[in-house]
Amino acid sequence: MVSWLARKVGPDGTVVATDIDTSRLAPVDHPPVRIRTHDVGAEEPPGEGFDLVHARLVLVHVPDRERALTSMIKALKPGGRLLIEDADPALQSLTCPDEYGPEQRLANRLRQGFRSLLAEHGADLSYGRRLPRLLREAGLHEVEADGFFPMTSPACTALEAATVRQIRGRLLDAGLATDEEIDQHLANVESGDMDLTTAPMISAWGRKA
Numbered sequence: 001m002v003s004w005l006a007r008k009v010g011p012d013g014t015v016v017a018t019d020i021d022t023s024r025l026a027p028v029d030h031p032p033v034r035i036r037t038h039d040v041g042a043e044e045p046p047g048e049g050f051d052l053v054h055a056r057l058v059l060v061h062v063p064d065r066e067r068a069l070t071s072m073i074k075a076l077k078p079g080g081r082l083l084i085e086d087a088d089p090a091l092q093s094l095t096c097p098d099e100y101g102p103e104q105r106l107a108n109r110l111r112q113g114f115r116s117l118l119a120e121h122g123a124d125l126s127y128g129r130r131l132p133r134l135l136r137e138a139g140l141h142e143v144e145a146d147g148f149f150p151m152t153s154p155a156c157t158a159l160e161a162a163t164v165r166q167i168r169g170r171l172l173d174a175g176l177a178t179d180e181e182i183d184q185h186l187a188n189v190e191s192g193d194m195d196l197t198t199a200p201m202i203s204a205w206g207r208k209a
Helices: 002-009 025-027 066-075 104-118 129-135 154-173 179-190
Strands: 017-021 032-036 050-057 076-087 142-148 199-206
Touching: 002 017, 002 025, 002 104, 017 025, 025 032, 050 066, 076 129, 104 154, 104 179, 129 142, 129 199, 154 179
Parallel strands: 017 032, 050 076
Antiparallel strands: 076 199, 142 199
């Protein structure tokens, strides 16, 4: 997203990319991009007068979401646009909606375990659906939203495998799965025969008066 924005702003524009951990932003740390270490839920915005402020899969994990949203709106210039994108796992909680066999049942059980881990760490699993209302209540105008819900794609398969590998230790520590179950699920995923989906992604946007 940062690289895409950098191409859009042209030679006279600037993209300010922020995160608590900016190590993954190192490859794009060159003009017109500026990298800032910043906690959107606890600090003042890293500047004001922006034409666009965008956050993707951020607010669902931020403890003080209201403050973060206020901060992002503050950073906009009059007429500027805010675009917030967050998943809503509670809208569709299954990784395999067509649960017809043991492979799909295992996948869905592991997804339920992942959701419980997210909730324990303060994630709001139904935040995405509230975004349009929250943007209106924050005073934005021309608020619109849409949702994206892929059912089967190579990206879904890659994301599922990467996610399970990343949280493997947490699933084991919480007693939500065994090593054998995780290995079996990864083998099932990599076979390419499973119809995997992700949580619906809700995108909501509005204009500052």
